[in-house]
Amino acid sequence: MAARDSKQESLLKIEDLWVSVEGKDILKGVNLAINKGEVHAIMGRNGSGKSTLSYTLMGHPRYRINRGSIIFKGEEIGDLPPNDRAKMGLALAFQYPVAIPGVSVSNFLRASVKSVRGQEIPVKEFRQELKAQMALLEVKDEFLSRYINDGFSGGEKKRLEILQMTMLKPALAVLDETDSGLDIDALKVVSTGINTLATKETAVLLITHYQRILNYVKPDFVHVFQSGQIVKTGGSELSEELEERGYDWVTQELTPSGVA
Amino acid sequence: MGEKVKMIAKERVDEITRQTAEPAWLKDSRLKAFESYLKTPTPCNRDENWHRTEVDALDLAALNVIVSDSKEKQAGKEPEVITQAFAHLGKKLPYIYTTPQNVEIGNADSELLSKGVIFCSLKTALTQHADLLNKYLSAQDLSKPDFAHDDKFYLMNQSLFNCGAFLYVPKNVSLDSPVLNVFTSGEETSIAVFPRVIIIVEQGAKAEFVNISTSAKSKKSEKSALSLINSSIGTLVGHGASLYYLDVSDFSTNTFAVSRVYNEVKKDAALHSSTVALGGWQIKSDIQTNLKEPGAKSDIRGVVLGAGSERYSFNTIQDHIAPDTASTINFRVALKDSSSSAYLGTIRVSKEGQRTDSTQSNKNLLLGSDAHADSIPKLEILADDVKCSHGATVGPADKEQIFYLMSRGMDNLEAEELIVQGFFRQVVQSCPVDGAGDWINTLVAEKIHSENPNV
Ligand SMILES: Nc1ncnc2c1ncn2[C@@H]1O[C@H](COP(=O)(O)OP(=O)(O)O)[C@@H](O)[C@H]1O
Numbered sequence: 240m241a242a243r244d245s246k247q248e249s250l251l252k253i254e255d256l257w258v259s260v261e262g263k264d265i266l267k268g269v270n271l272a273i274n275k276g277e278v279h280a281i282m283g284r285n286g287s288g289k290s291t292l293s294y295t296l297m298g299h300p301r302y303r304i305n306r307g308s309i310i311f312k313g314e315e316i317g318d319l320p321p322n323d324r325a326k327m328g329l330a331l332a333f334q335y336p337v338a339i340p341g342v343s344v345s346n347f348l349r350a351s352v353k354s355v356r357g358q359e360i361p362v363k364e365f366r367q368e369l370k371a372q373m374a375l376l377e378v379k380d381e382f383l384s385r386y387i388n389d390g391f392s393g394g395e396k397k398r399l400e401i402l403q404m405t406m407l408k409p410a411l412a413v414l415d416e417t418d419s420g421l422d423i424d425a426l427k428v429v430s431t432g433i434n435t436l437a438t439k440e441t442a443v444l445l446i447t448h449y450q451r452i453l454n455y456v457k458p459d460f461v462h463v464f465q466s467g468q469i470v471k472t473g474g475s476e477l478s479e480e481l482e483e484r485g486y487d488w489v490t491q492e493l494t495p496s497g498v499a
Numbered sequence: 500m501g502e503k504v505k506m507i508a509k510e511r512v513d514e515i516t517r518q519t520a521e522p523a524w525l526k527d528s529r530l531k532a533f534e535s536y537l538k539t540p541t542p543c544n545r546d547e548n549w550h551r552t553e554v555d556a557l558d559l560a561a562l563n564v565i566v567s568d569s570k571e572k573q574a575g576k577e578p579e580v581i582t583q584a585f586a587h588l589g590k591k592l593p594y595i596y597t598t599p600q601n602v603e604i605g606n607a608d609s610e611l612l613s614k615g616v617i618f619c620s621l622k623t624a625l626t627q628h629a630d631l632l633n634k635y636l637s638a639q640d641l642s643k644p645d646f647a648h649d650d651k652f653y654l655m656n657q658s659l660f661n662c663g664a665f666l667y668v669p670k671n672v673s674l675d676s677p678v679l680n681v682f683t684s685g686e687e688t689s690i691a692v693f694p695r696v697i698i699i700v701e702q703g704a705k706a707e708f709v710n711i712s713t714s715a716k717s718k719k720s721e722k723s724a725l726s727l728i729n730s731s732i733g734t735l736v737g738h739g740a741s742l743y744y745l746d747v748s749d750f751s752t753n754t755f756a757v758s759r760v761y762n763e764v765k766k767d768a769a770l771h772s773s774t775v776a777l778g779g780w781q782i783k784s785d786i787q788t789n790l791k792e793p794g795a796k797s798d799i800r801g802v803v804l805g806a807g808s809e810r811y812s813f814n815t816i817q818d819h820i821a822p823d824t825a826s827t828i829n830f831r832v833a834l835k836d837s838s839s840s841a842y843l844g845t846i847r848v849s850k851e852g853q854r855t856d857s858t859q860s861n862k863n864l865l866l867g868s869d870a871h872a873d874s875i876p877k878l879e880i881l882a883d884d885v886k887c888s889h890g891a892t893v894g895p896a897d898k899e900q901i902f903y904l905m906s907r908g909m910d911n912l913e914a915e916e917l918i919v920q921g922f923f924r925q926v927v928q929s930c931p932v933d934g935a936g937d938w939i940n941t942l943v944a945e946k947i948h949s950e951n952p953n954v
């Protein structure tokens with residue numbers, strides 16, 4: 240594996256990560272290294288622990304790290320609050336973003352960008368940047384005056400998540416099932432957003448349930464996630480194989496008896 | 500004001516009357532109120548209206564009543580609180596600024612004067628416009644709220660009021676921007692003051708009134724240095740008239756603030772009232788609105804932001820006396836730390852009040868793990884053809900919302916600021932006064948980020 244062999248220090252290095260929720264072990268020894276600018280896909284069944292990984296990376300207080308480490312930009316971040324992680328350049332596009340009635344999208348975006356960049360951006364500059372990203376994601380102006388995710392369709396929620404990523408320009412964007420529930424047109428638009436996001440400066444960890452999005456976004460690495468672990472890693476060809484043969488194929492390959 | 504005298508006693512009434520050369524009818528009314536005051540028991544926690552207020556902690560005998568005459572003068576440099584308000588409201592407005600030492604009048608508007616509008620201190624009103632005031636007060640238009648009969652604090656105010664403001668808008672005259680009345684107790688502690696505000700909007704007229712009450716923020720709360728600010732506000736909205744009243748209060752943690760608001764709304768008239776309560780040791784506020792004639796409408800809103808161990812108690816009373824009247828109430832309360840709130844909302848519909856349309860909503864957001872909120876709706880409906888609805892919620896802040904905002908780089912307080920502003924939005928956004936919503940949001944943000952000494 241090029242990523243693991245490289246001498247340079249990884250952007251993100253997860254080692255033997257064990258995480259429990261309400262006393263139940265969910266992640267059971269995750270290992271993963273991501274370098275600057277790489278695109279990684281994690282594929283796995285529902286309930287395999289993908290969102291647990293994404294929440295744990297972002298620092299959700301409900302998820303407890305029992306063992307292992309998360310090193311981001313050379314620093315252990317396991318004990319840092321989410322806002323410190325965000326300021327370091329980590330961002331999460333939520334699988335199920337919450338609604339916050341009464342808080343307009345434009346106020347929220349301004350506050351977010353100000354917090355993450357650590358300074359106020361001039362209104363005009365902010366507007367220009369935002370308008371450009373909105374055009375790319377085919378988001379209408381009226382979006383800005385609506386309340387965060389309040390009454391949003393599934394597709395609108397996902398677009399707002401990607402819009403935030405493109406405004407925040409993190410060093411690592413974790414996208415948790417940003418493709419789920421999108422029709423083909425929306426999927427294409429969102430993929431365009433992801434492809435503009437994925438630059439030399441921004442690495443992407445694309446968490447998905449389906450192979451479909453990988454027709455539009457080409458990952459450098461594909462990992463298969465199962466029962467709280469990465470059980471197989473390969474190049475982008477791995478996703479096609481998974482699509483053809485199903486997750487059971489990995490399961491069987493790993494446990495010849497067929498019992499996971 | 501200036502001179503301080505101990506104790507609330509009949510002599511205080513005599514002194515006030517002597518020093519301000521008030522008309523005889525007013526002295527009579529003060530003395531009558533004082534008699535009732537003496538007969539009325541001090542409220543206690545067992546009373547439904549008072550069960551969340553620590554009234555025993557207030558030692559009336561230890562308070563200095565300010566009775567002497569205050570100096571009234573044209574304003575020099577604009578006080579900070581007024582500059583801040585103007586910055587949001589978009590322009591310089593006529594104002595009255597009252598402290599325990601003096602009264603300043605600023606930006607008097609000669610155009611308003613030429614239209615017959617009166618905006619002056621209550622003292623000036625009582626000497627220069629006594630007959631006009633008498634007409635309204637003695638017609639008892641402004642003297643019939645529930646609390647006129649049995650509320651010790653209201654009666655105290657009615658006998659001892661010693662500062663305040665008067666706004667009179669004659670028939671068919673429209674004010675298209677607000678006037679501003681500010682009371683501040685400043686650095687003074689252990690005092691008792693009794694502001695009184697009277698607003699009369701005549702038939703077909705239109706007015707906006709902003710009332711600000713503050714005290715200097717103390718570093719720490721000292722129960723031994725408590726002050727009582729006991730206000731009454733009376734509004735009369737005439738036939739087809741409209742009044743927008745905005746009340747912003749932000750007291751120190753040494754202040755026990757009691758306020759009694761009585762609104763009277765006539766035929767086809769509309770009252771919009773927004774109350775913003777941002778601080779004090781205890782706030783005890785009653786707002787009664789009587790919809791006296793058909794077509795009268797009232798829209799009463801409130802936002803409360805508590806922190807530390809502040810206690811808030813708001814009572815609203817909507818009295819639908821005439822048929823075909825409508826009222827809405829929307830109160831939102833956000834509580835940090837171990838602050839608490841008790842909201843009691845009464846909708847009353849008389850036998851004559853057919854086709855009343857009334858809604859009442861009170862929502863409470865508990866930000867602090869030791870915060871507490873009660874919400875009690877009371878319906879007293881004697882008519883049979885009415886539309887009345889009420890709803891109340893009490894719940895903690897959504898942790899997922901906080902996580903979401905923090906994942907975007909905001910710290911806990913920044914996240915709280917957005918969530919509270921969002922929670923208040925529905926009440927704040929439709930403020931008829933231009934810039935008021937923005938101003939309230941700023942005040943809310945300031946309070947959220949301020950260090951609270953009273954935790
Ligand atoms: N808050 C929670 N409380 C209890 N169990 C949870 C919680 N969150 C996730 N789980 C459990 O953890 C497992 C993994 O869930 P999740 O990480 O959401 O998987 P995925 O995203 O791969 O669908 C599931 O069995 C789920 O029921």
Ligand SMILES: [Mg+2]
Binds near residue numbers: 289415
């Ligand atoms: Mg998931």
